[in-house]
Structures are given as structure tokens and as C-alpha cells.
Amino acid sequence: MDIEIADLRLLRAVAETGSLAGAARELGTNQGNLSRRLQRIERATGMVIFRRGHHGATPTAAGRLLLRGADAVLPLVDQLLATTGTQPPPPADPAPAAPSRPTAPAPPGTPSVQLGAVPNPLLPVIAGHLGSLLPHAPIALRTADAGPALLDLIRARCLDLAVFRYCPGLEGPLPDGVETAVVAEERLLIGFAERHRLAGRRRLTLADLGSETCILTETGHSALRRHFLAVVERGAVTASSGARPMLCWAADDAEAAALACAMSAVLPAYPFPAPVPGISYLPLDEPAARCQLMLAWPPDGRLAPQATRLAELARQSYPGTGTPAPPPAAAAPPTLLDRPVPHPRPAPFPLTPTYPHAAVPYTERVNSA
Structure with missing residues (x-):
């Protein structure tokens, strides 16, 4: 029995949500139907793909191998469907592209800047810097929950720039064919x-x-x-x-x-x-x-000439840094503060980008010594 594209989307949904119930909600079905489909996939492959327990659904070694294949295939399928004008089923990750900001009318034929990102404090700042560097190019935003999907889209030339998190101690090496720059060191x-x-x-x-x-x-x-x-x-x-x-x-x-x-x-x-x-x-x-907030772009992409400058601007604007950052090789990126951050009273958004939690930012100064 063959594995279908819908099966790969199901596996991705279970892996991303961590449970069959969450995947069923994500895909708009009920848990019983999803469980039967998963059992059919496991019979077809002859492998146990997920271990089910009271902590949720965890992929096995065989499941992780199959998910890596799904992560490589699904972005290409979505791009193919978008090129042919066919709407795919609602994906688990990433979401379809949508304009992230109103823009002045661009000259005819001006391609959109394709920006992908995980939720992070710098996304508005990076979008603003992109608008300054390329004032006549509309910006389209894709949001994703995890970095690997965004890196696959970079490699497939579906994105011009991506903002993602990378855990050096827990994840494998970054893929070839992608240029990256560290913007900040973060912690859970x-x-x-x-x-x-x-x-x-x-x-x-x-x-x-x-x-x-x-x-x-x-x-x-x-x-x-x-x-x-x-x-x-x-x-x-x-x-x-x-x-x-x-x-x-x-x-x-x-x-x-x-x-x-x-x-x-x-x-x-x-x-x-x-x-x-x-x-x-x-x-x-x-x-x-610990993890790293990073930018990624295709080495020969349209933003390659501006990417290093954009990374430096993002590094300077990371919440709580306060002063311009030195060149990337001269100092480590900023990290998180060690103090609790209470919910403050609302305050006007400052002209200089800072973290909106005002009183105490989520960073800690790096001792350069």
C-alpha cells in the first residue's frame, strides 16, 4: 500500500501537536478516524511510527526517519500546488503566505519578499528593516512552529529569508545550501x-x-x-x-x-x-x-547582499541590548536576563525598538571578558 500526501500531513500534525487529539483538531477530524488512519499507515509501512502514552504521542526512530522525509516533501508539494493554482489541504505547518503589512503600490512586476518566521520578539523589527531596505517590494509572511520546515522552504527557494530557533546541543548540523547568522542567544x-x-x-x-x-x-x-x-x-x-x-x-x-x-x-x-x-x-x-535565534537565506537569493546587514540590525534591536552591537565576529550575541518579568501596565510603543515588557527585558548582558 502506498503512502499518500495526506498521510504525510497526518504524521506531521501528530508530531507537531504531540498527541492524536491535538492532531485531530488541527486537521479538522475526530480522534477515532485519525487513529484508524495512523494504524493503516503503520500497517502499510510495517513500522511503529508513534509510541502512545499518557504523555502523548512520541515518534520512534523509524517515525523520525519518516518525518524527515515528510519535512522534505511537503514544502515542495505545497509549492507545486501553489504554482499550478491548486489549493492544498490546510497544512499543519507552515501557514499559507499572507501580506504582513499594507504597502504602497509596487511597480508592475515587483516580486514579493517571502519572509518566514517562528514566533519571536524580533519579527516586527525585521519586517520593518526589510521595508526600509526594499521600500518598493511587498512583503509576504509565512509563520511556522518549527525551524526545519522554514529551512526546507529556504532550500527550495520558496523563502527569501527565515527567522528560526536552533538548539546546537539537541539538533543535528544545519543543512547545506543555506546561509545563516546568529541574532541572539536565548534560553527556555x-x-x-x-x-x-x-x-x-x-x-x-x-x-x-x-x-x-x-x-x-x-x-x-x-x-x-x-x-x-x-x-x-x-x-x-x-x-x-x-x-x-x-x-x-x-x-x-x-x-x-x-x-x-x-x-x-x-x-x-x-x-x-x-x-x-x-x-x-x-x-x-x-x-x-539554550538556543539560538537565527536568520537564514539562500546563498544566491535576492536578499543575500543585504542579509548580513539585516542580521546586524536585528542583533542591535534584540530586546534589552540598548546599545549598538559590534560586528558579528567580535562578540557573542546577547542572552536572557535572570530576573522575573511581571506583566507591566501598557505603555506607548517606543520609537527605538525595545522589548514591549518595558520594565525588565528578557536579556542578560554578556560578559565580554
């Missing part, structure tokens, strides 16, 4: 209600989370979910106690924040542009919790 954040027992600390370790309940969302945030679970697994292997936090699943971000406050639980997160009322955040002080 742990959110909690302002009256939580962890409030007032300057940093957290996995040992602090051993007795906690961690809230994860079933839909979206697949890269965050995989990163956090990998950090927990690595910490459980290296720690003598082997203690690990209990996991609890929420349907979406709003439910996750509500459960964190109601249950006095904790909430893993990446730095993001919008604050969550009632939640404060601390960086997770573990080596595996």
Missing part, C-alpha cells in the same frame, strides 16, 4: 503565577521543577514542546535523583495560562512579543535549555 523560560513559591528567584534549574506540574499545549508550539521534553529527559539521565516534573496538557495558550495560575503550575515558553497577564518568567539555567 519557565512561567508561573506571581504568588508561586518560585517567585522572587533569579534563576531556575531542573531540580527546582522536580516537584512541579508543567503545562504543555496540545496544539502549536511543537518546537518548544520538543525542546523542553528533551531538556527534561537529559536532566533525568544526568541527575542522581532522576526526578522529573509531572506533565499536564492544555488545549491552547489561554487554557495553559489559566491552569498555571489555578493549579500553581509552571509554564515553559520561549521569549515572545506579548506578555501574559498574571504570569512572570525566569530563564531555565540548564546547558540544554
Whole structure:
């Protein structure tokens, strides 16, 4: 029995959401139908693709191999369908391109700048710099939950520029055929209600989370979910106690924040542009919790001449840096601050790009010594 494109989309949805229930919601079907389709795929391949348990659905080694093939094929299929004017089924990741900002009428024949990004604090700044560098080119934005899909689109020449996160200690090497630049060093954040027992600390370790309940969302945030679970697994292997936090699943971000406050639980997160009322955040002080916010572009793409300058501008604008950044080779990118960030009162957006959480930015100064 052959594997169909719809089957690959199903596998991607299960991997991205981390559960059959989340994938069913993502694809607009019910969990029973999705489970039967997954069983048919596993019979067709003769492989167990996902391990199902109370923590969700985790791909096996064979499943990861099949998912890498899906990650390579699906962007090309979507591009082919877009070229022929055929609308594909709703993809799990990335979303269809849509204009990200109103623009003045461009000269006839001016191609759009194709920008792809994971949710991150710098996206508005990068889009603004693109508009300044190429004032007559309309900008089209694709959002994705994970970096590999964006890198595949860069390699397929479907994107001119991508903003993504990369975890050097947990992921393989970056693919060939892509130029990259590091914009900032980030760390996983742990959110909690302002009256939580962890409030007032300057940093957290996995040992602090051993007795906690961690809230994860079933839909979206697949890269965050995989990163956090990998950090927990690595910490459980290296720690003598082997203690690990209990996991609890929420349907979406709003439910996750509500459960964190109601249950006095904790909430893993990446730095993001919008604050969550009632939640404060601390960086997770573990080596595996570090990641890099990066730009990627095709070496011979239309933005290649401006990409290095754009990366430098983005580096200077990263929340909380405050001063111009030196050339990329002269200093390490900025990292996250070690202080909790309460939800502030709304303030006018500043002319100089800074992090909208105002009082305390999500960065920490890098000691250049």
C-alpha cells in the first residue's frame, strides 16, 4: 500500500501537536478516524511510527526517519500546488503566505519578499528593516512552529529569508545550501503565577521543577514542546535523583495560562512579543535549555547582499541590548536576563525598538571578558 500526501500531513500534525487529539483538531477530524488512519499507515509501512502514552504521542526512530522525509516533501508539494493554482489541504505547518503589512503600490512586476518566521520578539523589527531596505517590494509572511520546515522552504527557494530557533546541543548540523547568522542567544523560560513559591528567584534549574506540574499545549508550539521534553529527559539521565516534573496538557495558550495560575503550575515558553497577564518568567539555567535565534537565506537569493546587514540590525534591536552591537565576529550575541518579568501596565510603543515588557527585558548582558 502506498503512502499518500495526506498521510504525510497526518504524521506531521501528530508530531507537531504531540498527541492524536491535538492532531485531530488541527486537521479538522475526530480522534477515532485519525487513529484508524495512523494504524493503516503503520500497517502499510510495517513500522511503529508513534509510541502512545499518557504523555502523548512520541515518534520512534523509524517515525523520525519518516518525518524527515515528510519535512522534505511537503514544502515542495505545497509549492507545486501553489504554482499550478491548486489549493492544498490546510497544512499543519507552515501557514499559507499572507501580506504582513499594507504597502504602497509596487511597480508592475515587483516580486514579493517571502519572509518566514517562528514566533519571536524580533519579527516586527525585521519586517520593518526589510521595508526600509526594499521600500518598493511587498512583503509576504509565512509563520511556522518549527525551524526545519522554514529551512526546507529556504532550500527550495520558496523563502527569501527565515527567522528560526536552533538548539546546537539537541539538533543535528544545519543543512547545506543555506546561509545563516546568529541574532541572539536565548534560553527556555519557565512561567508561573506571581504568588508561586518560585517567585522572587533569579534563576531556575531542573531540580527546582522536580516537584512541579508543567503545562504543555496540545496544539502549536511543537518546537518548544520538543525542546523542553528533551531538556527534561537529559536532566533525568544526568541527575542522581532522576526526578522529573509531572506533565499536564492544555488545549491552547489561554487554557495553559489559566491552569498555571489555578493549579500553581509552571509554564515553559520561549521569549515572545506579548506578555501574559498574571504570569512572570525566569530563564531555565540548564546547558540544554539554550538556543539560538537565527536568520537564514539562500546563498544566491535576492536578499543575500543585504542579509548580513539585516542580521546586524536585528542583533542591535534584540530586546534589552540598548546599545549598538559590534560586528558579528567580535562578540557573542546577547542572552536572557535572570530576573522575573511581571506583566507591566501598557505603555506607548517606543520609537527605538525595545522589548514591549518595558520594565525588565528578557536579556542578560554578556560578559565580554
